[in-house]
Amino acid sequence: MTDAALAPAAGRSKGRGVALIAVGLVLLAVAPFVVYPIFVMKLLCFALFAAAFNLLLGYAGLLSFGHAAFFGGAAYFTAHAVKEWGLTPELGVLVGVAGASALGLAVGFLAIRRQGIYFAMITLALAQMFFFFCLQAKFTHGEDGIQGVPRGHLFGVIDLNQPLAMYGFVAVVFLAGMVAIHRITESPFGMILKSIRENERRATSLGISVGSYKLAAFVMSAALAGLAGATKALVFQFATLTDVGWQMSGEVILMTLLGGIGTMIGPVVGAAIVTALENYLATSDFPPTIVIGVAFMLCVLAFRRGVVGELLATRWGKRLAGRGED
Amino acid sequence: MTEAPLAPPPSNSTLQPSSRGTKPVAQALLKVRGLNAWYGESHALHGVDLDVASGETVTLLGRNGVGKTTTLRAIMGILPKRTGSVRLNGREMIGTPLHKVAAAGLGFVPEERGIFASLTVEENLTLPPVVAAGGFTVEELYALFPNLKERRRSAGTQLSGGEQQMLAIARVLRTGVTLLLLDEPTEGLAPVIVDRIGEIILEMKRRGMTVLLVEQNFRFASRVADRFYVMDHGQIVDGFAAAELPDRMDRLKEALGV
Amino acid sequence: MTMVFGVPLQALLGQLLVGLINGSFYALLSLGLAIIFGLLRIINFAHGAQYMLGAFVAYLLLAYAGIGYWGALILAPLIVGLAGAAIERLALSRLYDLDPLYGLLFTFGLALAIEGSFRYVYGSAGQPYAVPQALTGARNLGFMVLPNYRGWVVVASLAICVATWLAIEKTKFGAYLRAATENPTLVRAFGVNVPLLLTFTYGLGAALAGLAGVMAAPIYQVSPLMGSNIIIVVFAVVVVGGMGSILGAVVTGYMLGLCEGLTKVFYPEASNIVIFVIMAIVLLIRPAGLFGRTA
Amino acid sequence: QVSDNKVKIGILNDQSGVYADFGGKWSYEAAKMAVEDFGGKVLDMPIEVVTADHQNKPDIASNIARQWYDTGQVDAIMELTTSSVALAVQGLSKEKKKINLVTGAATTELTGKQCSPYGFHWAYDTNALAVGTGGALVKAGGDSWFFLTADYAFGYSLEAQTTKFLTSNGGKVVGSVRHPLSNADFSSFLLQAQSSGAKVIGLANAGLDTANAIKQASEFGIVAGGQRLAALLFTLAEVHGLGLEAAQGLSLTEGFYWDRDDASRAFGKRFFERTKRMPNMIQAGTYSGVTHYLKAIARAGTDDTEKVAEAMRAMPVDDVFAKGGIVAKNGRMIHDMYLMEVKKPEESKQPWDYFKVLATVPGDQAYIKPSESGCPLAQ
Amino acid sequence: MTMDAPGSEIVLSCRGLRKDFAGFTAVNDVDLDLRHGEIHAMIGPNGAGKTTVFNLLTKFLQPTKGRITLLGQDITKTSPSKVARMGLARSFQISATFPHLTVLENVRVALQRPNGLAHQFWRPMSALDRLNARALELIELVGLKDARNRPAADLSYGRKRALEIATTLALDPKALLLDEPMAGMGHEDVAVVSAIVRDVARTRAVLMVEHNLKVVADLCDRVTVLQRGEILVSGDYATVSRDERVRVAYLGAGHD
């Protein structure tokens, strides 16, 4: 039994995958010279956030309506660590990720007891509790937020105040995050997650402790969302309440939905669309909330597969994904 | 192993294809032709043909899982996907919205009885809207089923299995439908209740109602039915009148796996 | 003076009454939410927006048509309910076969769009709306001075909750609703137009939210933001009560109003978290909620 | 000496969110009015005003500000509603050596620890509100207070600053209660305030919270019962949204009122014609800030940031908004504030006729002394 | 398959098993012993409580009363996944596959955990390739080799049942509980699955629910008839089918 015979489709898509990754890398390298760098950095942070969220929704089938807590929470932790404790940026990011993971563990422990909409409601309520905590805690400075966070020197040597250095750092974090997400979804663990999403009872009957796997996925997703939030705090040099509010949780859902749930690049595309839209709407005459609300409704009614999903469903897309021939 | 479970009945079956099909029935109240039905992607009915004449009681026989329930559901239209033709009094029912089917004269007693837990016995009984005159009144039904009267204020699902079955039948009798689809009305019931239900069906027949019955309890079926159909693999494989029953007994036994 | 944990009994009674008034709004709102969830399996995220809509319609009726509070009490819920019914027909009815999450996401977008539109047109500071003439003034209850309008809110909302509960538990229409919740297909097979029933139900839920909005208009500032602030609390109420349980939603609404009221006396800083804390505890002990049916 | 041969001012604020009524799109209108009144040109170069809605998101604000500065040829950014945005943009402007002028945010941090040589704070701040409402009201007899304080940093600082001024003026605080942010129902807190017997109930909160508290206080007959309500951050636009019926008797402090003198009335009338509303202190302050910035360019003969900032500090502010205002080293524009009382419905003679001026608080009392502000520039 | 213990060893047993659902007793006082190397059938009318007994034994439901032991250990309070790891595997009455995974992946998922390949999130998917040989062996056993790369959802009902059996066998369980494994299968398939069950039962204890009495008669060493949650009678097929009560309750009066 040769492996090639077993998975011919996988082999074909691998080649295309490499090509896609190459295109992505080139885009990443060129972007700051074409588009405004801070915008690209913001986009990358949100793209990573959406991809982390999608790890949970698209691969474990869990809709969290409270992911902003991890994103914004990590931003606070990192900002505080860097500004008040004087940690180097990489350590600051680590603190943010650790904080988000701990938070994820606590929220996840309660939330995974229920499924579906119940899960969504519980995450929403718990995230809201965290929002109130951030509002009142001293270290977050209420509605001022933690401002003027120094970017500092990476490993004490690379000065992140240089825009290109900062961009490089964000790009590396983004790539590392995406690689991690890819690795997790395409791993033995990811296979178990998929099986749980497909049929939880069956998975249980095969001896899989469904709860622990879901919790692990939840914590991983929270940690990666935290990585995105921590990085964003360094990019913008502040951490504020907007990133922990439930509107942000809604926004990341929109990004994922718009791009395509359960695909690797969907959330990235969705994040790009939403961030660009928000930026564009800021100086246009269209009220942003209305446009975003309507986009949400249209997505749910008309393109539930999202931009990437709909593209993949076309013949050209199927070919690209290497599934067209069967 | 072959891919298609849709294969025709195995050739070693005692039921020859020649015996398949139906004898035409004079002025059929219900005329089913080429009925196909699916559950998701699984194809459950493969072209069912059957007729039921007005005032007749017809029983559908067959082993577990051959598609008897599915046939009733497909006639009623409570399946996501069906094709073919179902004519009631000449009127095509495929394409009719489900909530208009009752008004056309079809009543359904599901296999799982469908008693509503959050409704009392009386609410359950009076739930289906009356669609035509000539149905039983609530008082008549209470007279027929004294147990129900006694427990009219209890929640529907607190009833015993037998009482639930009575309630499910009584519920439809009130509405004045002309054709009743009964799915295994004797399942899990004590013999004395089975007897009672038999009497009720005979009484309904006397009142001129038409019944299409699915039944595993062969003895019960042979007591009430005018005609029989036998199903296998989602198709009608045999059909005969009650009078022919004794001659067919041996073949039937094998076909039904009993 | 009698003291309870260092608080005068009289003051405590007053606070309990105030908690009850708040609970009235929670109960009204969670009632509609529970009805919609119970039958349609949709988490109606737009419920807060519909509540706001009720208050705004009342304001607009007054400002542009000269129709006062009492007229608005009938008309506004009707208008909000009809708008809800239209939404159900046009959009939500297409989502029933899908994962319930899509209903949640759709109504989330709807809420954003409605609130955004009102903010765009009317700003966020809000609009004035006065207490109706007949209910101005206050009454001294001995332990507190109760504004007449507040008294009316408690009585009216209690009446509406009881009436809705009775209508659902004791009438033929309610029997259809409850039966359709359990087995919509069979109820349809009996000849009941369930799709219409669903449209009506969503309209009813929305109308209840609108009614709560009209009742709130003289007390709370009529602002596009008024709904988004309360909706999450109401979600928590429904989760604690047991999703889909109508009685649970109403009872929990009043109960949490009281709990919140007490917290405002003893530890006001926690009064917005107390509901979520209760929710977390309830979920740990009884995952299906206090009145939820299945475990 | 003007960069890109034009002077470009960006008005960045919330135009669709929670603070849309504070300054909103009307601040943009005020800025355009200022440019028109200035003649549309400075140093013979055209003046342009652009605007953006930051949706209350500091990251969007920061992103737009960067783009404006780096590629949009914007020379100064103004308005900047909400403190998280104002602080973020001020930090950025400092780094980019560009001028920013805040009218929409309240935090004293802007001219305190986080001050900038190019950052100006124009219309008001929490300290001025506290002095105006706290200090002046005590002198008017309101010497015992009960606070309803929003439970977060903004509320605490309002309460603390007000307390400082009212105690130093002989008043005392008899109690306070902290309420959650975005709390719809205040009756419980109002009952506590009512039974405390305090003469003044201070509302250390903002926006919808304040509006709801006032509306419900009127319902519970608090003002009718002899207690006074003092809103620490509340403007004309919000009184308009509340209606006089509910708001009557309320005390509040603003840096501007359109019906104060002939000049302000004329300005108010012109503003009303354009926007169908009377200006509050944020909109009038934006008008004043834009005007002062343009005057400074004219005086410096360049739009070079350092020189303009220097000129802005060097000139007194004398316009419809402020008389004899001083721009301190820490960027604080020091001007008089006004303690107002909201009229009874029967006292109001025309639309937007809402306030009586109870007292004028001199600028040097209203604002923190620059040397005590904690700003390194003013040491 | 290494165990070759004598056929009398009791693998799974329960005593006084009872399950109440809100005021209604679905299973009452059921005692069962499953022995190594034996095929035990459970029959009874619909709603008699057979599936409920399965759910109780596999801990998908918590019994109201009674005790369950697996390989001498009390598992009355153990979680379902733990019980599965201890060697108790089951199939479901409503076919239970992972519809969007391929046939190969379906079986591999079952092999992952026993081979320590369940929680590695840092390793690539190719780490699972070493399970392919065993997975294919099982797939071939149930005759699904030609469909190994197709999603399970594409299979016909009967072939899904076959896949489910392969997946269940992948756990190499000590006790195997099959809920109507032949339901929805064609005649030949029934024969194939019967052969598989007979084969695997030599080294395991098997409990199966089956309405196909021919299969029960051919395959099973012992038959328990359940009615209204209670055991009506238990014994070999000949004894049971002769029992008058069974004929009334289950076989029907027409049965000879």
Ligand SMILES: Nc1ncnc2c1ncn2[C@@H]1O[C@H](COP(=O)(O)OP(=O)(O)OP(=O)(O)O)[C@@H](O)[C@H]1O
């Ligand atoms: N809801 C469903 N989804 C998928 N498949 C179904 C469903 N209901 C029935 N089937 C399948 O369709 C086929 C026909 O089932 P049906 O219920 O019609 O059989 P039946 O003859 O009524 O059997 P019984 O005597 O057991 O009631 C069976 O193979 C069954 O497994």
Ligand SMILES: Nc1ncnc2c1ncn2[C@@H]1O[C@H](COP(=O)(O)OP(=O)(O)OP(=O)(O)O)[C@@H](O)[C@H]1O
């Ligand atoms: N979760 C539950 N809550 C309430 N009643 C239940 C529950 N599960 C099963 N029952 C009831 O318990 C009884 C036994 O059900 P069970 O599924 O065990 O029957 P079965 O013998 O497997 O029937 P079948 O041959 O149809 O599969 C039925 O009356 C059923 O309605």
Ligand SMILES: [Mg+2]
């Ligand atoms: Mg059936």
Ligand SMILES: [Mg+2]
């Ligand atoms: Mg069963």
